[in-house]
Amino acid sequence: MAATLVFVESAEGKIRSTSLEAVAYAHALGNGVTAVALGTVDQPELESLAKYGAQKVLHASDARLDQGIVQAYSSVILKAMQDENADVLVLANSSLGTPIAAKVAVKSGASLASNVVELPSTANGTFTVKRSIYTGKAFSVVELTSVKKVIAIKKNAAELKEVGGSAQVVPFTPALTDADFNATITSTEKATGEVLLPEANIVVSGGRGMKGPEHWGILEELAKTLHAATGCSKPVSDMGWRPHHEHVGQTGVKVAPQLYIAIGISGAIQHLAGVNSSKCIVVINKDADAPFFKAADYGIVGDAFDVLPKLTAAIKAAK
Numbered sequence: 001m002a003a004t005l006v007f008v009e010s011a012e013g014k015i016r017s018t019s020l021e022a023v024a025y026a027h028a029l030g031n032g033v034t035a036v037a038l039g040t041v042d043q044p045e046l047e048s049l050a051k052y053g054a055q056k057v058l059h060a061s062d063a064r065l066d067q068g069i070v071q072a073y074s075s076v077i078l079k080a081m082q083d084e085n086a087d088v089l090v091l092a093n094s095s096l097g098t099p100i101a102a103k104v105a106v107k108s109g110a111s112l113a114s115n116v117v118e119l120p121s122t123a124n125g126t127f128t129v130k131r132s133i134y135t136g137k138a139f140s141v142v143e144l145t146s147v148k149k150v151i152a153i154k155k156n157a158a159e160l161k162e163v164g165g166s167a168q169v170v171p172f173t174p175a176l177t178d179a180d181f182n183a184t185i186t187s188t189e190k191a192t193g194e195v196l197l198p199e200a201n202i203v204v205s206g207g208r209g210m211k212g213p214e215h216w217g218i219l220e221e222l223a224k225t226l227h228a229a230t231g232c233s234k235p236v237s238d239m240g241w242r243p244h245h246e247h248v249g250q251t252g253v254k255v256a257p258q259l260y261i262a263i264g265i266s267g268a269i270q271h272l273a274g275v276n277s278s279k280c281i282v283v284i285n286k287d288a289d290a291p292f293f294k295a296a297d298y299g300i301v302g303d304a305f306d307v308l309p310k311l312t313a314a315i316k317a318a319k
């Protein structure tokens with residue numbers, strides 16, 4: 001069987017961690033992995049894909065691909081699928097990956113599954129995948145019946161395990177037309193913070209209970225200690241206490257970290273919609289009846305201004 005193709009996303013020359021998970025997922029399918037990277041990407045980064053199971057890396061280094069234009073990216077990926085005779089494309093369920101998955105599936109006549117959370121089951125010659133639906137409240141099991149398949153995986157769908165090996169990095173120069181560049185990104189607002197929220201393994205998030213932007217220092221100190229990204233509830237970003245890209249929930253970023261720490265957030269359903277795929281939820285709230293405690297794995301009933309400095313000090317001491 002032909003190798004599985006993986007589209008790997010990059011930013012500022014570095015491969016995104018969600019794409020490394022896509023490579024690990026494809027490796028676990030057992031048919032070998034060819035990765036395709038677009039735009040300017042550092043050579044050691046391309047080579048490092050071997051660690052997670054890529055045997056070959058196609059690099060389309062055309063500078064016009066430094067912008068994540070869906071049409072152009074889809075054309076490159078379709079050509080790579082063709083050249084590599086790949087029946088399966090795996091990619092991250094990201095803001096770029098999702099529209100590309102849809103476009104490639106339509107153009108190639110592939111079955112498409114997005115938000116996939118586990119490796120497929122191939123019992124009795126079928127190919128079924130488990131998807132997260134209703135903003136993480138339920139799962140659906142879907143059989144992909146076409147020969148070609150496009151699988152967009154959610155964060156943590158595959159264990160990011162190093163398997164070793166080496167990868168051949170091959171220049172890839174498919175012919176692209178002006179029509180492929182039918183959109184231009186005119187400006188980009190960059191997320192601040194050392195750890196990007198959608199990719200973070202740990203998120204420390206604050207709500208209106210933090211009382212004001214001037215108190216975020218103690219939350220940031222905890223985040224820094226845990227090498228975590230910072231998030232917030234919607235009112236917090238609406239009031240301008242924190243930047244909009246930190247807003248977590250139904251109308252904001254949906255996160256799926258190993259650990260989500262919610263501080264002074266009540267746990268409204270719209271907030272939970274963005275966090276309920278987290279592996280472990282810790283809630284700190286001074287109101288023992290706050291709804292968030294029902295969704296929590298661990299809860300601390302207490303005043304954030306008392307608990308946070310003690311928690312940070314205890315973690316520092318434990319380190």
Ligand SMILES: Cc1cc2nc3c(=O)[nH]c(=O)nc-3n(C[C@H](O)[C@H](O)[C@H](O)COP(=O)(O)OP(=O)(O)OC[C@H]3O[C@@H](n4cnc5c(N)ncnc54)[C@H](O)[C@@H]3O)c2cc1C
Nearest residue numbers: 207208209233234249250251264265266270271286287304
């Ligand atoms: C269509 C729609 C979409 C929405 N989308 C989103 C979304 O994507 N994300 C989102 O977050 N919200 C969303 N909301 C808003 C949501 O309904 C809630 O209003 C919001 O999540 C509440 O934010 P909060 O928990 O920070 O504030 P509050 O509800 O005011 O809760 C503050 C909490 O802090 C606790 N607290 C107070 N002081 C302290 C202290 N000193 N120490 C510890 N705890 C303390 C309180 O007990 C309380 O539980 C949406 C609403 C609508 C209608």
